[in-house]
């Protein structure tokens with residue numbers, strides 16, 4: 289831990305331009321989808337982040353040859369020789385990411401059995417996988433929970449089913465998609481999640497030969513097909529990373545252009561950003577033509593000077609305000625005049641990081657009640673899932689330990705916004721979802737160094 293520390297000299301506005309590549313929450317699933325094809329797949333703009341390395345390792349163990357393509361960030365997956373891996377080999381990746389659970393359907397289709405290690409991911413609530421396992425059983429899989437992990441098999445193959453999710457879970461929706469595309473017959477999924485990353489996964493599966501209809505009211509219908517081929521795909525950019533840098537610009541009174549950021553996927557964030565008092569400008573991409581080098585699209589975010597405004601917001605499933613945007617934005621809200629309210633309705637325990645902000649001078653109280661307009665699943669269950677942020681607060685430097693990915697980025701922003709020198713421990717965790725964040729900090733003029 290002692291060498292996993294960043295020394296941050298705060299108080300300098302972030303100024304400059306950075307680029308985001310493929311979304312962490314899509315790229316890793318696109319990689320799993322490559323297992324379903326009977327020919328190679330090609331994925332562009334793959335960021336160098338930890339979750340990609342984990343999935344690459346797991347694919348390799350299952351016989352998928354993963355090679356770097358000609359373009360920077362291009363990966364090629366050859367699934368010609370899919371094979372079983374030993375539980376010991378697979379367990380090397382235990383506890384490192386949530387993506388292994390999505391190997392169930394593709395491995396059952398390709399091998400008739402699957403072994404899934406303990407999952408990792410951010411510690412922001414209990415994060416059960418009951419919807420996943422219930423759905424897999426409905427498809428005809430048997431699930432055996434053992435101390436070393438989950439063993440699954442499908443002795444009679446997988447068959448389409450009618451299934452309603454108790455909550456529009458992103459992962460469980462992806463589980464159903466990755467399983468249904470090659471299950472025999474039709475699957476109807478109700479109360480599905482419809483995040484942009486899910487729609488992009490559907491686009492990939494459709495490119496592979498799948499038949500998927502997205503109806504209104506969160507209903508997705510999948511007609512199983514006997515075989516799929518490889519895909520070529522450029523993924524949607526990372527809207528969480530883009531919003532994180534936007535929040536950093538606001539909290540440090542800076543000006544950051546995020547190349548690659550896409551307005552359509554960030555509308556809800558942009559509305560809140562503007563309500564808080566931040567300014568932004570969207571630049572549309574223009575392809576190069578003779579005599580015109582063209583232009584890369586993106587969004588410029590900045591603090592216009594003066595005071596920020598307090599806001600009330602609730603995190604929610606798409607098209608609501610994303611839970612993963614919450615932690616970085618709260619740092620900016622500590623600088624807004626008045627009382628801001630944040631009601632976290634997606635995860636039970638995603639406000640623990642506010643203690644660290646309070647240790648830096650913020651004034652944030654957390655409550656068990658639903659302080660937003662709508663009562664949520666956590667209201668009567670004793671989880672501190674609403675926050676009241678009183679501002680503006682002068683942040684001062686502190687020694688911080690990063691608890692999870694987005695909280696980690698929020699600690700980093702707080703250290704950059706604070707007066708003085710902070711030591712941020714456990715920063716390697718940020719590499720799980722933010723490509724080259726230290727180089728990007730340097731490009732934005734941040735004063736941060738490894739001791």
Ligand SMILES: CC(=O)N[C@H]1[C@@H](OP(=O)(O)OP(=O)(O)OC[C@H]2O[C@@H](n3ccc(=O)[nH]c3=O)[C@H](O)[C@@H]2O)O[C@H](CO)[C@@H](O)[C@@H]1O
Pocket residue numbers: 312313314386387413414415416417418419420421455456457458459460481611612634635636
């Ligand atoms: C790798 C990835 O894409 N991670 C994202 C994904 O996580 P992930 O797919 O894990 O999140 P889910 O949408 O599944 O979780 C939402 C809620 O459903 C609950 N639930 C989920 C599954 C289940 O079987 N049982 C159950 O109760 C969870 O505990 C949580 O309270 O979507 C989240 C919500 O946008 C994001 O914050 C994560 O960044």
Ligand SMILES: C=C(OP(=O)(O)O)C(=O)O
Pocket residue numbers: 385386408409410612693694721
């Ligand atoms: C919660 C997150 O990720 P994961 O599901 O991978 O833990 C996140 O990206 O903020």
